[in-house]
Amino acid sequence: MTEIAIKVTDLTVKIGKKDILSNMSLEIKKGEIFGLIGPSGAGKTTLVKTIIGMEKATTGQTEVLENRMPNLSVINKIGYMAQSDALYTDLTAKENLDFFASLYSIKRNEKKVRMNYAAKLVNLEPDLSKKVSNYSGGMKRRLSLAISVLADPDVLILDEPTVGIDPxxxxxxxxxxxxxxxxxxxxxxxxxxxxxxxxxxxLAMIRNGKIIAVGTPQELSSKTTSGKLEDAFLEFGGVK
Incomplete structure (x- = not known):
């Protein structure tokens, strides 16, 4: 059985004549936390959206759990937290969790357990009865993260999950x-x-829609004179 959970092959995404992603190839394993790092506009969110089938590849392809994307049969095995919160602000947090649990077809006897786990993970238990319209930006991010783990997914894709969340x-x-x-x-x-x-x-370091380096944080840091990861990104990207 393959250990590869996500596979990106020769992926290019164009908008008009502009390459947003250029000839990317990547393999991410099961039992691995893999990071995409790069400045705003580097292509990280476009790559994530293409992996799960929300963005169309111009050339190349993406696979999740050995299924070419997009593929509806795989959706319930993927937990996705977008960079922008997609919540029902006129509902309470608990009602949002309940709605998304139903959307994921979580069985009734499992729903309460999963909802409690998700709320506890992001420390929202005391605020579940509040309407989301009364939540701060950080609380909305926490609720979005809770929703992404509700269905106990095999693949969890998180786009800047801790922005606005306290240390x-x-x-x-x-x-x-x-x-x-x-x-x-x-x-x-x-x-x-x-x-x-x-x-x-x-990690994969991304700049201008291209992968400029892949490796462990230690491997990438060791290739710099300073031994710092942030300097590795600058040096691999040709920025001095």
Whole structure:
């Protein structure tokens, strides 16, 4: 049985005549936290959207769990947290969780357990009865993250998941991601925060729609004179 959860092959995405992604190839394993790092506009979100089938490839292809995307049969095995929150603000947080649990076809006897787990993960238990319209930006991000883990997905794709979240909760979320990894989950995270990038098992550095380097944080850092990951990104990208 293959250990590859996500496979990207010769992927190019164009908008008009402009390459948003250019000839990308990548393999991400089960039981791995893989980070995509790069500045805003580098192509991280477009890559994520193409992997799950929300963006159309111009050439090349993406596969998730050995299925070419887009593929409806795989959707319930993917937990996705977008960069922009997609929540029903006129509903409470609990009603949002209940709605998405039903959308994921979670069985009735499992729904309460999964909802409680998700709420506890992001420390929203005291605020579940509040309408989302009364949530802060950070609370909305936490609810979006809770929704992404509801269905106990095999593949978890998180686009800048901890933006606006306080350091203590960020730490506990990363501890839970590490636990999910040990259970064989594939976790793909986009970030521009270097201390989060260092928590990943492997990284792909992206600049101008191209992968400029792939490796463990230690491997990439060791190739710089300073030994710092942020300098590795600058040096691989040709920025001095």
């Amino acid at each position: 203590e909760l960020r730490k506990s979320i990363w501890e839970e991601l590490a636990e999910l990894k040990t259970n064989g989950k594939c976790i793909l995270v986009t970030t521009h925060v270097m201390d989060e990038a260092e928590k990943c098992d492997r």
